[in-house]
Amino acid sequence: SQKIEQNSEALNIQEGKTATLTCNYTNYSPAYLQWYRQDPGRGPVFLLLIRENEKEKRKERLKVTFDTTLKQSLFHITASQPADSATYLCALDPLGGYNKLIFGAGTRLAVHP
Amino acid sequence: DAGVIQSPRHEVTEMGQEVTLRCKPISGHDYLFWYRQTMMRGLELLIYFNNNVPIDDSGMPEDRFSAKMPNASFSTLKIQPSEPRDSAVYFCASSQGQGKTQYFGPGTRLLVL
Numbered sequence: 001s002q003k004i005e006q007n008s009e010a011l012n013i014q015e016g017k018t019a020t021l022t023c024n025y026t027n028y029s030p031a032y033l034q035w036y037r038q039d040p041g042r043g044p045v046f047l048l049l050i051r052e053n054e055k056e057k058r059k060e061r062l063k064v065t066f067d068t069t070l071k072q073s074l075f076h077i078t079a080s081q082p083a084d085s086a087t088y089l090c091a092l093d094p095l096g097g098y099n100k101l102i103f104g105a106g107t108r109l110a111v112h113p
Numbered sequence: 114d115a116g117v118i119q120s121p122r123h124e125v126t127e128m129g130q131e132v133t134l135r136c137k138p139i140s141g142h143d144y145l146f147w148y149r150q151t152m153m154r155g156l157e158l159l160i161y162f163n164n165n166v167p168i169d170d171s172g173m174p175e176d177r178f179s180a181k182m183p184n185a186s187f188s189t190l191k192i193q194p195s196e197p198r199d200s201a202v203y204f205c206a207s208s209q210g211q212g213k214t215q216y217f218g219p220g221t222r223l224l225v226l
Binding site: 041042043044045046089099100101102103104105106 | 117144146155156157158161168169204206211212214215216217218219220
């Protein structure tokens with residue numbers, strides 16, 4: 001069956017370290033993959049989009065990789081800060097479009113001072 | 114811009130009652146999405162509109178759910194009759210153009226007793 005998997009366990013790291021979150025998918029061939037941040041009581045906020053022909057994308061302290069062979073995306077936050085604590089969701093459109101997004105369950109990140 | 118506006122922010126109702134959730138998209142956005150988020154199922158797309166026309170409602174759980182968009186600045190999601198399993202956070206999102214970033218509202222937290 002088709003599914004998107006993210007680490008269900010919360011990720012706890014020390015401030016200043018690099019956080020790495022994983023998104024695996026099966027039975028999809030997405031043209032791109034998106035990452036969102038969600039804070040408690042709020043809607044998701046778009047962070048980055050990476051296309052299938054892009055190996056890596058960066059935005060400030062954020063870096064996303066996309067391996068279509070492994071069917072995996074990694075999301076890195078370098079020099080993490082307590083303000084980075086949130087739930088991070090990955091999403092893709094299985095039909096290759098841009099509207100019918102399927103979301104992973106999300107990984108909760110806690111950055112400790 | 115005020116962003117996507119949803120009302121009410123919280124709704125508590127009894128089983129069998131009709132519930133209406135409201136959304137005002139960002140001005141100028143031509144796509145509007147309704148999502149539902151639960152612990153068990155995560156964030157799921159229910160329906161989306163383009164230029165006020167429903168494009169895909171395959172995510173709507175059953176006939177008890179209906180959505181309308183009478184004009185470019187307003188949409189409703191109605192549940193009639195409501196059931197306890199409808200308890201969730203309902204998000205509205207909008208985007209400007211095909212494949213563009215979706216901006217989420219703050220959500221409506223619905224509890225059906």
